Amino acid sequence: MVNIDPTLMIGIPLFMGFLIPSVAIVWKNSPRYLAGFTILFNLIASTLLLIRSLNAPVISVLGGWQPPYGIVFVAGPLGSMLALLISSMTMLTWFYLPPHIKEGNETKFYMLFILLMAGATGMVLTGDLFNLFVFTEITSIASFSLLAYSRGKDEKEAVEATIKYMIIGSLSSAFFLIGIALLYGATGTLNMADLASKIPSANHNLVMMALAMIITGLGIEAEMFPLNGWTPDAYTGATHPVSVMFASVVVKAGFFALIRVVFLIFGAATEALQILMIFGLLTLFVGESSALRQTDLKRMLAYSSIGQMGLLLVAFSLNNQTALVGGLYAMLNHAIAKGLLFMAAGSFIFALGTRDISALNGMGKRMPVTSALFTIGAFSIMGLPFFGGFISKIVIIAGSMQAGTEGMLVAILILSASLIELVYFLRVVHRIWMREPEDDSRLKEAPFTQMFPMIVLAAFVFLMGIYPQAFFKVLIPAAQELLRGLGTMIGGA
Amino acid sequence: MTAGNVSKYVYTAIILFLLWIVLTSTFFWEEILAGLVLSAMVAAMGYSLFTDKGLGNFSPKRLAYFLVYIPVFLWDVIKANLDVAYRVLSPKMPIKPGIVEIHTDLKSDIAKLGLANSITLTPGTLTLDIDDDRLFIHWIYVRTTDIKEASEEIGGKFERYMKVIFE
Amino acid sequence: MNFYTVLEYIGMFLVFVGALFLFLGALGIFRLPDVYNRLQAGTKATTLGAFGAIIGIGLMRPEWLPKAILIAVFILMTNPISSHALARASYRRGIKLWDRSVVDRYGPYLREKEEKEGKR
Amino acid sequence: MDYTAFIRPEYVLMLLFAGALITYFAGKYSSMARYSLSLLFSGLALLMVALLYGKNTLSVWTPSITPNGISMYVGTNPLTWFFAIILASLSFLTIMYSIPIMKGKRMENWFYTLTLLLMGSMLGVVFSSDLLSFFIFWEMMTLSSYLLVTLAGKRSDKAALNYMILSTMGAYSMLTGITMLYVHFGTTEFSLLSAQIPGTPVNFLWLSLGLVAVGFLVKSAALPFYVWAAPAYSEAPDGFTPLFSGALSKLGAYGLFLFMYVIVGMSALIGMGSFRGVSSFGYAIALLGSITAFIATLYAIREDDIKRLLAYSSVSQVGYILMGLGIGTSLSVAGSLYHALNHALFKTVLFMGAGAIIQLTGTRKMSEMGGLATRMPITFLTMLISIFSLAAIPMTSGFGSKWLIYEAAINKGFVFIAPLAFVASVGSFLYSFRLLQAVFLGQLPDGLKDAKDPSLLVTIPMIALTSITVLFAIVPGVPLGAIASAESYMGIQPIQVDSLFYFRIGNSFGAYNALVVMTILLFAMLVAMIMFAFAGSKSKKVDQHDTYLSGEIYEHHSDLGLHYAANFYRPIERMFEPYLRLRLERTYDAFGRGYELLSEGIRRVYSGDVQTYVYYVIGFLGMLIILAGWWW
Amino acid sequence: MIKKSIALILIAILFVAIFFTLANDLPFGDNRTTTGVSDKYIYHGVNDTGASNLVTAIVVNYRGFDTLGEVTVLFVAATGVGAVLYNMGRPAGKKRKKTEASLIVRTGSRILFPMMLLFGAYIFVHGHLTPGGGFQGGAVIATAFLFKYVSDTRYHIDHNKFTATESVVGMTFALVGIMGLLLTGYFLFNFLPNGSPGELLSAGIIPIIYVAIGIKVGAELTGILDNMMEVEQ
Amino acid sequence: MTFWIVCSGIVLVAVFLATVRAIAGPTVSDRLVAVDALTTITVALMVILGFIYGREIYLDVALVYAVLAFMGVLIVARYMEGGL
Amino acid sequence: MIYYMAAAFLIAIGIYALMLKKNMIKMVIGLSLMDSGVNLLLISLGYINGGTAPILLNGVKPQEVVDPLPQALVLTNVVIGVSVTALALSVIIRVYKHYKTLNSDKVRDMKW
Numbered sequence A: 001m002v003n004i005d006p007t008l009m010i011g012i013p014l015f016m017g018f019l020i021p022s023v024a025i026v027w028k029n030s031p032r033y034l035a036g037f038t039i040l041f042n043l044i045a046s047t048l049l050l051i052r053s054l055n056a057p058v059i060s061v062l063g064g065w066q067p068p069y070g071i072v073f074v075a076g077p078l079g080s081m082l083a084l085l086i087s088s089m090t091m092l093t094w095f096y097l098p099p100h101i102k103e104g105n106e107t108k109f110y111m112l113f114i115l116l117m118a119g120a121t122g123m124v125l126t127g128d129l130f131n132l133f134v135f136t137e138i139t140s141i142a143s144f145s146l147l148a149y150s151r152g153k154d155e156k157e158a159v160e161a162t163i164k165y166m167i168i169g170s171l172s173s174a175f176f177l178i179g180i181a182l183l184y185g186a187t188g189t190l191n192m193a194d195l196a197s198k199i200p201s202a203n204h205n206l207v208m209m210a211l212a213m214i215i216t217g218l219g220i221e222a223e224m225f226p227l228n229g230w231t232p233d234a235y236t237g238a239t240h241p242v243s244v245m246f247a248s249v250v251v252k253a254g255f256f257a258l259i260r261v262v263f264l265i266f267g268a269a270t271e272a273l274q275i276l277m278i279f280g281l282l283t284l285f286v287g288e289s290s291a292l293r294q295t296d297l298k299r300m301l302a303y304s305s306i307g308q309m310g311l312l313l314v315a316f317s318l319n320n321q322t323a324l325v326g327g328l329y330a331m332l333n334h335a336i337a338k339g340l341l342f343m344a345a346g347s348f349i350f351a352l353g354t355r356d357i358s359a360l361n362g363m364g365k366r367m368p369v370t371s372a373l374f375t376i377g378a379f380s381i382m383g384l385p386f387f388g389g390f391i392s393k394i395v396i397i398a399g400s401m402q403a404g405t406e407g408m409l410v411a412i413l414i415l416s417a418s419l420i421e422l423v424y425f426l427r428v429v430h431r432i433w434m435r436e437p438e439d440d441s442r443l444k445e446a447p448f449t450q451m452f453p454m455i456v457l458a459a460f461v462f463l464m465g466i467y468p469q470a471f472f473k474v475l476i477p478a479a480q481e482l483l484r485g486l487g488t489m490i491g492g493a
Numbered sequence B: 001m002t003a004g005n006v007s008k009y010v011y012t013a014i015i016l017f018l019l020w021i022v023l024t025s026t027f028f029w030e031e032i033l034a035g036l037v038l039s040a041m042v043a044a045m046g047y048s049l050f051t052d053k054g055l056g057n058f059s060p061k062r063l064a065y066f067l068v069y070i071p072v073f074l075w076d077v078i079k080a081n082l083d084v085a086y087r088v089l090s091p092k093m094p095i096k097p098g099i100v101e102i103h104t105d106l107k108s109d110i111a112k113l114g115l116a117n118s119i120t121l122t123p124g125t126l127t128l129d130i131d132d133d134r135l136f137i138h139w140i141y142v143r144t145t146d147i148k149e150a151s152e153e154i155g156g157k158f159e160r161y162m163k164v165i166f167e
Numbered sequence C: 001m002n003f004y005t006v007l008e009y010i011g012m013f014l015v016f017v018g019a020l021f022l023f024l025g026a027l028g029i030f031r032l033p034d035v036y037n038r039l040q041a042g043t044k045a046t047t048l049g050a051f052g053a054i055i056g057i058g059l060m061r062p063e064w065l066p067k068a069i070l071i072a073v074f075i076l077m078t079n080p081i082s083s084h085a086l087a088r089a090s091y092r093r094g095i096k097l098w099d100r101s102v103v104d105r106y107g108p109y110l111r112e113k114e115e116k117e118g119k120r
Numbered sequence D: 001m002d003y004t005a006f007i008r009p010e011y012v013l014m015l016l017f018a019g020a021l022i023t024y025f026a027g028k029y030s031s032m033a034r035y036s037l038s039l040l041f042s043g044l045a046l047l048m049v050a051l052l053y054g055k056n057t058l059s060v061w062t063p064s065i066t067p068n069g070i071s072m073y074v075g076t077n078p079l080t081w082f083f084a085i086i087l088a089s090l091s092f093l094t095i096m097y098s099i100p101i102m103k104g105k106r107m108e109n110w111f112y113t114l115t116l117l118l119m120g121s122m123l124g125v126v127f128s129s130d131l132l133s134f135f136i137f138w139e140m141m142t143l144s145s146y147l148l149v150t151l152a153g154k155r156s157d158k159a160a161l162n163y164m165i166l167s168t169m170g171a172y173s174m175l176t177g178i179t180m181l182y183v184h185f186g187t188t189e190f191s192l193l194s195a196q197i198p199g200t201p202v203n204f205l206w207l208s209l210g211l212v213a214v215g216f217l218v219k220s221a222a223l224p225f226y227v228w229a230a231p232a233y234s235e236a237p238d239g240f241t242p243l244f245s246g247a248l249s250k251l252g253a254y255g256l257f258l259f260m261y262v263i264v265g266m267s268a269l270i271g272m273g274s275f276r277g278v279s280s281f282g283y284a285i286a287l288l289g290s291i292t293a294f295i296a297t298l299y300a301i302r303e304d305d306i307k308r309l310l311a312y313s314s315v316s317q318v319g320y321i322l323m324g325l326g327i328g329t330s331l332s333v334a335g336s337l338y339h340a341l342n343h344a345l346f347k348t349v350l351f352m353g354a355g356a357i358i359q360l361t362g363t364r365k366m367s368e369m370g371g372l373a374t375r376m377p378i379t380f381l382t383m384l385i386s387i388f389s390l391a392a393i394p395m396t397s398g399f400g401s402k403w404l405i406y407e408a409a410i411n412k413g414f415v416f417i418a419p420l421a422f423v424a425s426v427g428s429f430l431y432s433f434r435l436l437q438a439v440f441l442g443q444l445p446d447g448l449k450d451a452k453d454p455s456l457l458v459t460i461p462m463i464a465l466t467s468i469t470v471l472f473a474i475v476p477g478v479p480l481g482a483i484a485s486a487e488s489y490m491g492i493q494p495i496q497v498d499s500l501f502y503f504r505i506g507n508s509f510g511a512y513n514a515l516v517v518m519t520i521l522l523f524a525m526l527v528a529m530i531m532f533a534f535a536g537s538k539s540k541k542v543d544q545h546d547t548y549l550s551g552e553i554y555e556h557h558s559d560l561g562l563h564y565a566a567n568f569y570r571p572i573e574r575m576f577e578p579y580l581r582l583r584l585e586r587t588y589d590a591f592g593r594g595y596e597l598l599s600e601g602i603r604r605v606y607s608g609d610v611q612t613y614v615y616y617v618i619g620f621l622g623m624l625i626i627l628a629g630w631w632w
Numbered sequence E: 001m002i003k004k005s006i007a008l009i010l011i012a013i014l015f016v017a018i019f020f021t022l023a024n025d026l027p028f029g030d031n032r033t034t035t036g037v038s039d040k041y042i043y044h045g046v047n048d049t050g051a052s053n054l055v056t057a058i059v060v061n062y063r064g065f066d067t068l069g070e071v072t073v074l075f076v077a078a079t080g081v082g083a084v085l086y087n088m089g090r091p092a093g094k095k096r097k098k099t100e101a102s103l104i105v106r107t108g109s110r111i112l113f114p115m116m117l118l119f120g121a122y123i124f125v126h127g128h129l130t131p132g133g134g135f136q137g138g139a140v141i142a143t144a145f146l147f148k149y150v151s152d153t154r155y156h157i158d159h160n161k162f163t164a165t166e167s168v169v170g171m172t173f174a175l176v177g178i179m180g181l182l183l184t185g186y187f188l189f190n191f192l193p194n195g196s197p198g199e200l201l202s203a204g205i206i207p208i209i210y211v212a213i214g215i216k217v218g219a220e221l222t223g224i225l226d227n228m229m230e231v232e233q
Numbered sequence F: 001m002t003f004w005i006v007c008s009g010i011v012l013v014a015v016f017l018a019t020v021r022a023i024a025g026p027t028v029s030d031r032l033v034a035v036d037a038l039t040t041i042t043v044a045l046m047v048i049l050g051f052i053y054g055r056e057i058y059l060d061v062a063l064v065y066a067v068l069a070f071m072g073v074l075i076v077a078r079y080m081e082g083g084l
Numbered sequence G: 001m002i003y004y005m006a007a008a009f010l011i012a013i014g015i016y017a018l019m020l021k022k023n024m025i026k027m028v029i030g031l032s033l034m035d036s037g038v039n040l041l042l043i044s045l046g047y048i049n050g051g052t053a054p055i056l057l058n059g060v061k062p063q064e065v066v067d068p069l070p071q072a073l074v075l076t077n078v079v080i081g082v083s084v085t086a087l088a089l090s091v092i093i094r095v096y097k098h099y100k101t102l103n104s105d106k107v108r109d110m111k112w
């Protein structure tokens, strides 16, 4: 079996990112294909990586300097799974792109697009705290740029969203870096595994202060309430494929970074988990409640994403294997289903020219295929049986039940929020299928290249709903990896 | 590439290489080699504007004038600085500032730059603007507003050197 | 008293004089009445001061001399340019001369030029 | 080939789910295919369910689907079969009935697909033998029934949404309870669970069982969750209402039977606390059931809308079922199961008839109907018998089941439950009579002069169900035999069924002999009818609008509310008016509106000004820092 | 007012927290941990990497991957600025509607421009020996171009040439990394000899990387400047 | 040593005076003049510090600083006259 | 210690600008200030009393140098800061084009 070094998943996109602008001078359409090729490479590499990492974590030492002196890439099942998620979602979004990015400079879009993927991949694979910061910045800056890419009707909102996102995002990175600095001051190292082994004996005050800074810094990326003010605007303002990337790639990587730091470095510090739990629940409720009253389709999806991120936070902070598996499952499901929803919503909006939910009346007749795909995504988020969301919901509930009386309360809260979610998604689905359209004309469905990614995602939503074992094969070791902590994995130096 | 351009290029490269030697202050072959390569590359990017005359600048007369100009100029600078020092330190601040106009016969831009900078560096006077042959000078103690007189007083000496060195 | 010692003393002298001129320049900036007059002091005295100090150090450490000269020359070349640019910009931005200034030939010139451009 | 190998519950489900899919695609192109395929699939499923009689199976139908390797099971047993056969036959008959009723209606093709899907998921609920598949089918059932309700178009929107929200609320509560059980016992299979129940802490059982019960009470439309029922039953498409009310509403009871008696078991249930030998939990259910029966009856009495009237009646009758179920004695459980069957039979017929009449008259207001008895004799007759059964008029099977429940309640000396039930029973007689009177008797409105019985596809199911009602009145031993074996499966002492025509339940208090009671009552009825026949010539025919006009003839102004049916039970209404004004719907509405308002406020958190967000971030960090100093 | 007081209270909390945490738990001037990784860099850095400048040793060698990431950040930002300001510039060939610079500034730029470029080159070529490095050198180079923009309202860069240059040097950096992987199995492995510390041709791949970075950063920053300068108000 | 203390003291007084002007203004130009002078002073100071610490690298720093500072002032000046 | 004070102060000033200045350019400046504060903090962490720059030339001994790692990190962060600032300013140019204001209060078409 061919092995591809995980570092190449950064190296190749970078190389191609540098190559694309030159080739574009002589061959105008090349960026799309070069980007596609790059993403394909990452897709293959991450698939192989995932298979390898199920046996033993794949560790790639950069520059030949053994940890903790150099930077390492550590690809456990969890990291590899996320890398695969990132590359596959990027691939599918790549199919979805063309009509949505016509207005701007396409060459630059494709460069940013693959670099965003590279950044997110680096975020999930790196085993070095400062390197994580660097990759977070790559991802953020690429996101900012892609967000501001919109031209034409949405341009105004896009730039507004960008500047908000940038200000909050840069604030977050400053805090993250302060946290890193304090940790370095306390332990003298930046390697995550090494940190994990040194933190218990390090100065407690420093570590706690660092924790506060890091939770704030990464909490912004993970859309934790009240740090997520930028989120709804960013999702709404972005051009549709970029919204997909936000929901399915960027936030997932940010969330993973937060979880990893808390779990691996701080050995699932119980104080941190309590904070995450409380604010996870808040995020869940604020997100879902805000979505309840939306009239803007994308904004509703954005708030729903916030709610789901809250759910993930809650699931992870329960800190037992079942809940973690459920949380990971929800993470996957949300990436896939919300990606699908944003794509379908993008197609609706592209065809209708408005984001207003009331314009969706009777879309089931006007764009039946897209409507069906949207519905599948919605059902999965709502957690109906035979869709991925169902499995994640029951597993998370089972996980929370293991946490005693408080867990019971958590379960009830999760389900209440889930009920709110059901209501607003049902309203939309209801409109699509059950209301009479004001204008009976058939709208043009998206072309097959755009339909294809949606169909693939819908198929995955189903697969996750009816054959979860396939996913558990990866998720159970992934959850165990988190519970074990990185410290025991590569043991410091 | 015209002969003029070759001359300009070579001149630029030589100046840059000298600069490199000064910067590195060594004679390791590696440094020399790097200096040659980099000077050649950088010269290619800027030679057309760097000089008007090219290798012509290396004529002995120009070099000689240049060498003489340095102490002359420095002495003027020191003299004038003492003057300004006096004005600054004196409690009454004996200043009589104003903007006067002077004229120059210099044609080349580089020569004008030399002149203007010399004037500026000489305390008491500051070049505000140049338009063709007219220079506007801020003078900390205006002794005359007449263009001819002022020209001689402020820039006369420098102009003569500049004419030889740069034109 | 060998050659290097002599150089060192000269260097020390230059550094001291340089420091003095830096101080004078700063004092001029502090005391003089308007931007243009402050520029006079600021450019000249500080340039000379820095020049002296840097060359002085170069003399005290002869192996540094080439680089020291380079820095000094660079300052000598750039400071008048930036001062000039500042003065010009200030004037064009409408910052008035000190009210006890005796003559202003630049203002009429600018108005004249504007009129010409306006006609075109 | 041994066909019996295919008579397994999992194949029934597969048949129906595949059937739904096939029907959808075939039905898109041909309405004939749609009708015949849906009849075929449901009929076949019915046949298979019937053949499952007496079988006990249990099989794994999926590989493990949870991280801990939980598999899903389906199986059948006497209790399952009893409900399955009701559900399957009602589904089949409803499909048949729907062919003319739903013809040309909105999204007709979806109707059949969803009905088959619903049938499959209802059967799935009863066949499933583990918590997870139970819950999955339960959710599917909710979803497909929700979709069926929405098929009615815009008018059903609110009702459907409310139904869905409350159902989901119930389902989530159930999920919580189920997960508690799973996490505590580490298994989901029913028999494995029930084996571990003895010795479980009482509090735990109360909590989990209570949470699960909420889901079933919602589906049963019991107090305080009944608010969805009347709107949903009445606004659902006419083709769906019979199944909705007749079949689907029984699943809540099934779930309670399952969890209370099969999984937890009688002894553990008593162990959770008891009251006069009845488990406290069951008593609570019974109490809720009786109050529900009572209140819903009051609402039904007020209704002029025929579907709403029947809807409230359903709620009330399900209350009886819960009552018997909760009391948990041999007699009461039998009564409960029997009443579930009866209610399925008569309420389906009533809703079918109502649907037919609505299609004919174009209105649901009873005050705009009347005198249809002669024009629609078959409808009249079938509905009449069903109404008798509903009103528990002796000689009908409805009487038998209610009798059993009363007797059980009185036996136990439940001074609160028994009177409530009795009053409710009187109430149901009142609204039944109103229905009968307003729709079939009196004068025919001008528009309905050429009304006639609906097509055979409508009448055949009605006749079939009515015949069963009559048949079971005569041979109660047939259903009671099945009930007895279901009881013994649940670990409850089965009632004794001596023969098909005669049964007798021996206990300390007395005995109920159906044949004897029936015969006596039949005789009394005959006497009454003869008396009426003789007196008939002397009675005066009064116009329906003649109520308050002292005989003065007015033009028919039904909209003035002067129709006979409009304020039929005004005096009784007046009596309860103050209490009825405190409708629970308002509370729910207020809660919903309140939450929406709250959400409106919550989203103002996202002020749009980036500086506000900076405040949030810094505030959050400040809080963490303070916590860091304080806690740690 | 309330807003302002809240802000001030929060800022005070942060200030106090950061300052006192540092002051109490990381006493200034003697907190270089001996358990940490930096001793390795300090005592073995010169031998390991051949770079006398330990910061360089870390930046380019031990943590060269961060630097690759950093180059990427700049690249992404430059691309982003291009994408953000796309289509906001003046039409081709039109001069910017701006006050011309004076002859002094213009002529000054003619003479100083190549010198500044050479400074830049000097800095990144000697990155492993002096405090400079690719970024600093690149910044100086970009400053040289900035001087051009400042002094000439008609100035604009040749985008194609810049793009090509950027591409080549960027790919060089990535390729050096990939070469390391191919030759030794480690991405960014220093596969060249270290030489003797203090000389120009020492420190293995560091000078190559720094030259690439220098040019890249110079071109990148210039590109950003170009984009911003071209924006029509 | 005394010598260096005296020199540094004089330069620091200069820094102080220029800083006062930089803060006091009153116009942007005034501040800029002060900043310009400060940068020149800083270059000199860096060279002096390099000597005191005996590290040649300070000279490189000073050179780069001189380049950047010059450009900084120039840019602001050009901005003020509307040349950007 | 003064460095710690200065670092904390810079961070505080940056946050002050972010919280109380409406002008978005000033907010971006605030971010840059914070960044400088963080950089200063990092550098000061690595300082040892009497330490010198970590360039082992001209006989400088390893014992005498300050921790080079924070400096390396700062180098990286400086570039990141520059990148973000450049991008933020370009975005602000576009914001200004659409809103004709830089007041963050006014740039809030998207809310709730």
Ligand code: NA
Pocket (backbone or CB within 6 Å): C078, C079, C082, F036, F037, F039, F040, F069, F070
């Ligand atoms: Na200067």
Ligand code: NA
Pocket (backbone or CB within 6 Å): E053, E055, E056, E126, E127, E128, E129, E130, E131, E132, E133, E134
């Ligand atoms: Na360096």
